[in-house]
């Protein structure tokens with residue numbers, strides 16, 4: 348490398364760090380020092396994004412940075428936590444200033460939008476990979492868990508799902524140049540590359556949702572985690588599962604991709620359960636956070652996920668979802 352590791356850190360990361368009252372000492376020493384607000388607990392999560400695994404190799408530096416922090420913020424959202432700070436471990440095959448400038452600028456953008464400062468990290472040479480660790484605060488005992496769903500709770504989903512899976516499909520079809528030629532494709536690909544973590548919604552659900560998870564592996568797989576942790580089953584109404592206009596339009600021409608909507612796709616919406624007597628509070632939350640909340644089903648006893656059509660016929664569905672250690676050769 349023609350520049351040192353320290354120059355990279357100073358030029359691209361330390362200089363862009365956002366100030367925050369709880370950060371006593373940020374980037375530059377052997378470690379960061381942070382203080383805790385009174386009566387709060389720390390919620391901690393980490394996610395790695397590897398080139399060619401978590402994003403197509405042609406993904407832009409700006410999109411990679413956005414997604415790396417967004418997927419971590421989504422885990423905080425699912426816990427009902429307020430963003431506190433994050434660290435970044437970056438492995439780079441080579442120093443490319445254009446790439447680093449675009450990456451660090453986009454990272455600074457999303458970190459300022461969600462008010463989460465970068466407090467430290469590690470920079471190494473190796474295959475392109477980005478690991479981000481996030482920390483958030485919740486009032487003591489108030490974190491939203493997967494394990495609280497009860498029989499009779501209603502199941503809700505924020506926003507819409509499916510766009511990210513279809514966006515990935517589009518990119519895989521056209522490996523050389525991104526398929527951003529028409530509006531429909533552009534919207535779907537943007538949803539894949541620029542997920543919007545439901546941070547405010549997650550915090551608003553604290554004290555209301557009995558269980559919550561973010562959709563990172565597909566709706567059925569992620570809801571199944573709630574069912575397992577809570578030892579319950581669920582009935583879902585397929586017709587009520589919200590798809591975006593772009594996804595609906597795309598599926599009209601490509602009906603065979605429908606199962607990928609439910610079993611794939613990092614949409615980063617929140618799926619959560621609410622006791623019947625608290626459901627009345629959701630309308631105000633949806634309005635305040637400009638976020639649609641769809642009622643998609645109900646928690647039942649048992650341990651399986653049942654899917655029904657509008658005429659109440661039980662539907663069969665594909666149980667397969669993405670697993671890094673069980674990659675199938677299709």
Ligand code: ADP
Pocket residue numbers: 352356360361373374375376377378379435436437465466467468469470
């Ligand atoms: P050490 O050898 O003590 O681990 P480093 O050289 O790895 O120190 O890091 C020096 C300082 O720069 C530390 O404060 C570290 O947290 C920070 N740092 C290193 N890489 C990054 C990065 N990619 N983003 C943000 N901070 C970083």
Ligand code: MG
Pocket residue numbers: 468469470
């Ligand atoms: Mg280090």
